[in-house]
Amino acid sequence: MIQLAGIQRRHGPRVLFDGLTWLIPRAARLGFVGPNGAGKTTLLRILAGQETPDAGEVHRAGTVTVGYLPQEVETFADGSVLATVLDGFGELRRIEEELESLERRMASLGPGDPDLARATASYGDARHRFEAMGGDEVEAKARAILTGLGVPPDRFHEPLARLSGGWRMRVVLARLLLGRPDLLLLDEPTNHLDLEAIAWLEGFLETYEGAFVVVSHDRYFLNRMVSGIVELERGKLTHWPGNYDAYLEERAAREERLEEGAKRQAKEIARVERFIERFRYKASKAKQVQSRIKALEKVERIAAPSGVSQIRFGFPPAPRSGDIAVRVEGVAKAFGDRVVYRDANLLLRRGDRVALVGPNGAGKSTLLKLLAGRLQPDAGIADLGHNVIPQYYAQHQLDALDPKATVLEEIEKAASEDTRTRLRSILGRFLFSGDDVDKLVGVLSGGEKARVALAKMLIRPSNLLLLDEPTNHLDLRSREVLEEALDEFGGTLVVVSHDRYFINRIATSIAACGNGTIDLYPGDYDTFLERPTAAPEGAEDGAGGAKRDRDAERDAKRLEAEERNRRYREKKAAEAKLAPVEGEIAKLEARLKELEASQTDPAVYESPEKAKAVGREKAEVESKLSRLYDEWERVAGGLL
16 A cells, blocks of 8 residues: 655654665554654654655555644644534535525525525525535534544534644544545554543544554553554564564564574684684685685674663652551532532552543542642642652643753752762663763653653652653653552552553552542452443343353452452562561671671680670570561561
8 A cells, every 4th residue: 555665764964764665555453663763753754745755765556545643733723623623525614614604694684585595595505515425424423533532512613723732633633533544644642532532542443444553652552453563673664463462572582582593693603713713824724714714704693682771760769658648538629610529539548559540621630739739629638648758740740841951950950968969870770871961851852851750750759659641752661661660669659641551550449530529449440441330220131141241250350359459458568567677687697797707806716705795696696587587488478
């Protein structure tokens, strides 16, 4: 359908790719992945015809139509939401405007006005043309797509210019989907969608007859929607069959094979080189030496895995808080006429890991701001427990960074005197080394700014993380690193995220926000989706057995989730008990070494009194250590 041949593209002196080839067949369903800055968006724009390559050719088959959704909407039309979606059908839109004009004219004419008959005839003709082109059907489809993407009907006739960037992106996506091009190029389509809208988009794409290529950091979305992964890294494309999980598994296996092959080859090359060096100057071996030199020149060296740099992330140890971490009682909050909470209640204990879910406007970000003290409730209580130290990562945290500050200056704003000496080390873990720390924040990419914002969270220890879309702007590998760090975090976690894979990985319970309340459910997001719901009276008929089976399966998953939650709490409790035991063991082991060393000191062993005192203390330390080792083994058993 589309083929790229010998494509080259430069950004200034930097070569993104050179000699790149890619064939996209009909009905392709491809995920397009690679690190930030690899050139994914540039390549999509070349495919869409919005950029031209510096060299190479783009071949399109026949009348192939291509639709492109960018990451951000740069320009937008002057019309309404619905008119913008229908703009893809220009002639239909023109006829619709004609009908609207005639309706207004007919309404202004009296029953006896001779112009009324002419206006009525014109209206009938325009209406006939509108229906012949499927006008009513197209508008109905446009409304259905907008509704599916979460745009409420009362905004259909609102001027697009009044909408925020996230809502405008939904409108542009709706227009693109309505046109049903042969090839959809989607650059982070789920970024501005809530979970319900993402589920609707997945359903739409499942039945889509055309092909699509999607750049996404949503691994759940990639696992569900694609049948192949195309990876762009270091200017080269690699094709992998299967979904994202299959790609990760196969890539790891391939890298392992490459590494083993590179080691074997290096060993063999070293053996040949030793032979050449040993017998280079022996006439009797000259023929064999030359033969091996020529053989080495022909060897195609196996390139070991590239080992692309990635962030190394770990939160500071969490200070111990009281048992109750968060208490929300009878909270009400409204913004003008829009009521977000009427009577919201939520109780979280130390170590809970909760994901907030719900449609846009349900109050997820508002709840985080209430807990962070950025907002105050209109009524009720939103309190933190004893010795709870919060750390708040806002959804628009990147906008709060000072574009005129350097990376080092920005992170210094969050530092205390005792942490200033570690700032460069912390930034190095986030891939800012050397002169990188002197870059202005304003010139950084979205991913680099996200790394700066996350680095600021490492400056001061906390035991309550309030995270609003923390994975936005992070590439897939960086998300995995963040998840690993959150796995090890010993405090309480409350997170808002549209990344279902992320939620399943880190959350042990789900708080559903909506209708002014908060409902807490144990388990991960998949368990939450499959939660039992009340069946209508008389629903169990001939299909009652199947329904009972589904209910039993859901109950089993719920119990599994509760068991996971219980094990997690037990693990954290054991770790909390283990820490002081390990600390005491370390002190006594150090003291035991000192005593053993002193026994070899002539000043000690030549003095009977000193030798006895050291011997007694050594015996006491060994006895204490024996008891502590037993205690450690007993407590650590809960972690094994």
